[in-house]
Amino acid sequence: MQDSLDSESPWKASADRQTEREAKRVAVLRTAARAFNEMGYHNTSLDDIARRLNVTKPTIYYYVRNKEEILFECVRIGLEMLDEASNDVSGHDGSTYDELIAVMRKYAEIVTMDFGMCVIRVGEEPLTEESRRTLRSLKRSIDRKFRRLIERGIEEGSIAPCDPKIAAFTVAGALSWIARWYQPNGGLSAHDIAGQCIDLLMNGLGKAASSGDGRPPT
Amino acid sequence: MQDSLDSESPWKASADRQTEREAKRVAVLRTAARAFNEMGYHNTSLDDIARRLNVTKPTIYYYVRNKEEILFECVRIGLEMLDEASNDVSGHDGSTYDELIAVMRKYAEIVTMDFGMCVIRVGEEPLTEESRRTLRSLKRSIDRKFRRLIERGIEEGSIAPCDPKIAAFTVAGALSWIARWYQPNGGLSAHDIAGQCIDLLMNGLGKAASSGDGRPPT
Structure with a gap:
């Protein structure tokens, strides 16, 4: 009874408002990432971003403080997606070689999407030293995961001996x-590009692989 | 007689002045590239660049108009070095495979140097659309040369069949x-990194190459 009364209120429940606000904030960030890219x-000005969303600049300020915060959030989200790429595929039954390929595929997919593309096309360079430090530590985490996979592949014998770094x-x-x-x-589709x-x-x-002797034909 | 009189003049000959001015201009650009990187x-401000050169900002303005011109010139010089990389190695006797490796080596070497590094670390993004257009056309030229080498290698049979793009x-x-x-x-030295x-x-x-069957061991 209480529930049905609540749902008929013309004011949204606090949790719903929070969810809606977050969805709109992500829409602002995604539109900004696309414009930056x-x-x-x-x-790109905040006016450009507002225009793309059919809102006014004050509406944008309701979700973010300034352009720097937008870029920081875009790059942070992109880096977290890249960082999580390896979590999504770990624990499956294949070899480390297969796992590395799956992570690479995820990584390639993410950098063709709004936030991932923003990491590469814009990056943290325009931000303050403090923001850049935070983002660089996320980058190091991604790099460490790639290195560990390669190290494991070398131990396993599926990756050629090399400097993992x-x-x-x-x-x-x-x-x-x-x-x-x-x-x-x-x-070309993102999927085909990644595969090739x-x-x-x-x-x-x-042509070493097909000639089988590790050297190209001369 | 005329020549020796000239050389004793306390004023430098016009050609010498021109050369000296150009050398100083390149020093300004190189110092700026290093600071940007x-x-x-x-x-990076013009004051930072002036400080690194032990001169005042007005001295900098004698060689360049503003920070945008500096970045444009740094990226242009870097791209021209990359573009010329393939000219320097072409015409030798080796296979296209060897030529490709030689161009790659030059390319890797240049991106670890001031102007080449500036192409990648900063790039043309902060510049006006007109400047970016000029620099992008240089980038396309570099890309075309890589593609042509790869196409020739595929025809020759030393590069695995693939999409050259x-x-x-x-x-x-x-x-x-x-x-x-x-x-x-x-x-790690730039030379070792490039090689690996x-x-x-x-x-x-x-590990396909060493196992010889085109597939990694499972």
């Missing part, structure tokens, strides 16, 4: 670069 | 990323 951070950066670099050149309406890029990283550009 | 473009971006991404994480005084990164790109992270 398309036009650049410094060429350089291998992790090589993988992250190639996959992150997708965010720089990928065009959502281009000829990962194939090149795992098997190499040289 | 270390502290970020927006966190994706392969060129994979290579450029992995190599460019070095500029993001390389530390001049870190434990290129080896991974050519032979792959997977």
